[in-house]
Amino acid sequence: MKLAIFDFDGTLFLEQTIPFFINEWENQGYPKGRLIMIKSKIIGLYLQHKLKLISRDVFRTKVIRFFPTIFTGMNKQEIIDYFSQAADNADQHFNQDIIRELRQAQADNFHTVLLSGCYTLFLDIIGEKLNIDTVLGTELYFNQQLKIDYLNINHINGSQKSSVIRDHFASHDINWEESRAYADSINDLGLLNMVGRPIAVKPDQELKRQALAQNWLVLE
Numbered sequence: 778m779k780l781a782i783f784d785f786d787g788t789l790f791l792e793q794t795i796p797f798f799i800n801e802w803e804n805q806g807y808p809k810g811r812l813i814m815i816k817s818k819i820i821g822l823y824l825q826h827k828l829k830l831i832s833r834d835v836f837r838t839k840v841i842r843f844f845p846t847i848f849t850g851m852n853k854q855e856i857i858d859y860f861s862q863a864a865d866n867a868d869q870h871f872n873q874d875i876i877r878e879l880r881q882a883q884a885d886n887f888h889t890v891l892l893s894g895c896y897t898l899f900l901d902i903i904g905e906k907l908n909i910d911t912v913l914g915t916e917l918y919f920n921q922q923l924k925i926d927y928l929n930i931n932h933i934n935g936s937q938k939s940s941v942i943r944d945h946f947a948s949h950d951i952n953w954e955e956s957r958a959y960a961d962s963i964n965d966l967g968l969l970n971m972v973g974r975p976i977a978v979k980p981d982q983e984l985k986r987q988a989l990a991q992n993w994l995v996l997e
Contacts, residue, residue: 778949780956781882782942782968783875783909785893785900787961788978792870794895795819795840801863802847811847818843834934834964841894841915841932845925853919857898864902874996875959875978879907882957892942892968894933913941939967959996963987 783789790797802812819840826836848856882889890911891904897914904912915933918926933941954973958965963983969975977988977995988995 778888778946779886779952780890780942780946780958780972781879781887782890782892782956782958782972783879784938784958784960784962784965784968784978785891785895785903785914788959789872789875789879789891790867790870791872791979794899795844797867797870798844798863801859801866804866805859805862807859811849815844815847833962834936837894838932838934841896842930845896845917845930848925856917856925860896860899861902864899864906867903868906872978876907878959878976878996879909883908887957890942892933892938911945913945934964936964936967938965939971942968942971960984969993 786793799812799815803809822831822836822839822843825831826833831839848859851859879889888911889909890913891900891907891909892913893900893915895914897912897916900912900914903909913933915930917930920926953971956972957974957976958968958972959976959978960969961978961980961984963981966984966987969977975988975991975993977984977993979997980988980995985995987993
């Protein structure tokens with residue numbers, strides 16, 4: 778089996794998902810009061826990141842773990858409904874170059890993988906729309922009352938992606954040399970180094986330097 782692994786934020790999806798989810802919350806007509814706490818917390822974390830008090834991975838992990846508090850009081854179906862509407866509005870933000878790469882990979886019999894730190898409740902819908910074989914992301918678990926278990930959110934950050942892939946496909950015979958991965962961030966370097974054909978997509982400066990030094994394909 779050969780894999781074609783696609784990162785989501787900044788790669789397949791040209792926006793960052795948390796700001797997108799915030800806009801969706803407003804556009805779908807949910808209570809605006811809840812956004813005040815969410816936005817102020819995220820701004821505080823962003824300032825910590827900019828002051829180099831926390832790394833980019835830690836910043837993203839804290840945001841991913843905190844954002845679901847916006848759903849306080851909502852049950853599982855109500856949360857799914859929110860993500861379903863968001864997924865319907867996500868299409869306009871897809872990177873069409875990567876959609877073409879995805880379609881070509883599917884035509885060439887790659888096993889396609891969507892890998893992201895984003896929530897699987899959202900990614901599963903995207904994966905179904907795009908006929909992606911495997912979706913791996915951050916799970917949101919629910920208690921017996923079908924409310925989110927906020928203490929059990931295990932975010933997949935960039936540095937963990939390679940181990941997540943290896944663990945998930947441990948029982949499969951993977952042709953890593955023929956496999957490919959698409960990502961935009963230096964934090965995804967471990968994932969890109971796993972495969973024989975790494976592709977940097979609209980890469981940040983550090984990843985672009987790495988890609989050019991190793992003669993990887995760069996899609997701007």
